Amino acid sequence: MRANQARLDLDALRHNLAHARSLAPAAKAMCVVKANGYGHGALTIARALEPLTDALAVACIEEALELRSGGITCPILLLEGVFEANELPLASEQNFWLMIDNRQQLEWxxxxxLATPVTCWLKIDTGMHRLGVVAEDAAEFHERLMACANRTGELVTCTHFASADELDNNQTERQISLFNKITADFSxxxxxxxxxxxxxxxxxxYEWIRPGYMLYGNSPFPKPHPNTEALLPVMTLASAVISIRDVEAGEAVGYAASWTAERPSKIATVCIGYGDGYPRLATNGTPVLVNGRRAPLAGRVSMDMITIDVTDLDDVSIGDEVVLWGPELTAGEVATHAQTIGYELTTRMPERTPRVIIAP
Known part of the structure; x- marks a missing residue:
């Protein structure tokens, strides 16, 4: 069989949640498992987190139903709310929490x-300008939700940051200030x-945190930060060398001849490509690990294969392991070579690449 595996360390996942809780010890935790658990496998991730979290969050009711059908019983928030009024009875029946971010959802x-009232979160737009109630309408929405017979439990008021990953950007401070002002009189x-x-x-x-990307061991910041040093990557994407050849100086490798040898070179072919979740836009020089040692990508990423320059590595053989990202080579570092972010690398991981649990 092909050597490709997305190996999952669930001990690392639990560690990362514990780290999030340690940073906000007074807050409840809602773990975000949308987009198939950021590409790691929603049910696998949810089952590991359920005993440790106060609630889970997904984007839509289809994702929530997958978790329920897999035996997940804890509260699940629909981050985008419902898209049609006929989803509401199902949400009530399945104990899905609802995000309310516009007047249509409130009126529905x-x-x-409903046979049973639902727990609601009210989203306020403080500057993201994507979803959420504008500041001028927030008090009205809060009052109507508090009085709504179809709502039960605590009404959580929330917002979403646009630039929190940019620590020198004062937009987050402005959003916090506006959020505090809007919610000053809310219960x-x-x-x-x-x-x-x-x-x-x-x-x-505040009273609830919503960790997502960090749970999977990845830093959202472009620069090192002391609070990210404790994060442990959950996914290791690995493959293997399937061919080795010598290439003379001046010879090109791969589609469109995008890499040309400047010296006599040894090229290893690895059986992983964009069809397996490795980014097609990864450029020449993108690092991989061969038996734990760095080697650069040489040539364009194909659907099923990549080629790497192993000239400077001794004793590379067919069958040797190649790590595309993991604890020693982060998805974020690889993403910079593909002009994207680590979020995209993991969430685009296809079913073709098997998830293998290495630490249950």
């Missing part, structure tokens, strides 16, 4: 006939901190 909830808990908020903005921890 008020007019619905109930608040939430604002996504992963960069948890790691870098303690004033944003």
């Amino acid at each position: 909830l008020e007019q619905a006939e 109930g808990p608040r939430s604002a901190a996504n992963s960069p908020g948890v790691l870098g903005w303690p004033d944003a921890h």
Whole structure:
């Protein structure tokens, strides 16, 4: 069989959640497992986190139903709320929590006939300008939700940061200030901190934190930060060498001849490509690890294969392990060579690449 594996260290996942809790010890934790658990496998991740978290969060009801069908019983928040009024009875039946971020969703909830009331979060737009109630309408929405017969439990008021990963950008400070002003007279808990908020903005921890990307061991910051040093990558993407050949100086390698040998070179072919989740836009020189040693990408990424320059490595053989990212080579570092972010690398991991649990 092909050697490709996305190896999952669930002990690292639990460690990362514990780290998030240590940074915000007074807050409850809602672990974000949307987009198939950031590409790691939603059910696998949810099952590991459920005993340790206060709630889970997904993007939509389809993702929530997958978790319920897999035996997950804890509260699950639909981060984008419902898209149609007919989702509300199902959300009530399955104990899904609802995000309310616009007037249509509020009216659907008020007019619905539900067997059981639902827990709601009210989203306030403090500067992201994507989802959420504008500041001028926040008090009205809060009052109507508090009075809504179809709502139960605490009403959590939340917002989402646009630039929290940029620690020198004062937009986050402005968002926190506006959020504090809007919610000053609201009863109930608040939430604002996504992963960069948890790691870098303690004033944003409030009563609920919403760690996502950091749970998987990846830093959301472009530069080192002391609070990210403890994070342990959950996924190691690995493959193996399947061919080795000598290439003379002046000879090209791969599609479009994008890499040309400047010296007599030894090229190893690895059986992984963009069809397996490795980014097609990774440039020449992108590092991989061959038996734990760095070697650069040489040539364009193909659907099923990449080629790497192992001229400076001794004793490379067919079958040797190649790590594309993991604890010693982060997804974030690889992403910079592909002009993207680590979030995209993991969430685009296809089913073709098997997830293998190495630490249950």
